[in-house]
Amino acid sequence: MSTWPDTALESLRAAGLRRGGARRAVVDYLAAQACCRSAQEIHDGIRGRGGEVGVASVYRALDTLVELDLVQRVDIGDGVARFEPTHEGTHHHHHLVCDDCGKVEPFTDAALERALERAAGRLGYELEQHDVVLRGACDGCRPGD
Amino acid sequence: MSTWPDTALESLRAAGLRRGGARRAVVDYLAAQACCRSAQEIHDGIRGRGGEVGVASVYRALDTLVELDLVQRVDIGDGVARFEPTHEGTHHHHHLVCDDCGKVEPFTDAALERALERAAGRLGYELEQHDVVLRGACDGCRPGD
DNA sequence: CTCCAAACGATAGCGATTCTCATCGCTGTG
């Protein structure tokens, strides 16, 4: 299996889309991140490297990528949409959000995945995607308790 | 077990909060809904019944209710926050969202709950809340397939 | 009944996202 950026850029081309000015920048940026990033962060990040992208292009690129299932939208409930590459298999993960410090960290859990599949199947849904966001106090933010 | 509106209004009073002009309207409205509603819908819904609430009051009321754990905020990823009564025990549920028609329906799954608890514990988080949103094509929106 | 502060409603303000539009630059053709 090739790397995610390669797969993504190839998929974009296969979908009949043209060159990769802004799109490529977004793909590159996301590929280098450990976890989800907001559109704002992506925009700033690309510009910080000297990229000349406009906000609109970032959103457009993300839209396309989400459409093609190459990027997943993550909503942790603070009114800002975040995005991250969809990693099939091994890297698929969900998110833990600390209510106190706002830290977001990824986690994986096989049993959880199975439970999700089963639940969806039971209700006649063909599962396309799923978001799980757990909220609470993280280790660091629970000093006395 | 008394009804949710009663519990909610009582909790509000216990928290030292005053009368229930706007707050009561929000509680009443939510109690009558089957599933989550956006702040906009709540506002419109109350006004549709002749209520004179302002948007700000709706948000304020929701904020307070969420704070007191009487209402749960649900984010299905469309950039609009939705709210619904927190039903302890039997009625606790998560959401299935149809990518096609946008329909949102609740579901429950005991195994899923257990998996969530376990996963959080394993990572040192004290779980405060969790949101699970499953996306896909619902029965009705999958005619041929 | 009177008074004070909590609660309220309207509206301005703010930040995130989308829309609009003139321009740019791939990409296939001659």
Next chain:
DNA sequence: CACAGCGATGAGAATCGCTATCGTTTGGAG
């Protein structure tokens, strides 16, 4: 290699959900 056509792009305006502000209202204790 130059060209044309059209999708892609960036800047800024517009929109939308949500929050902050502020003067007014009103619950409720004395």
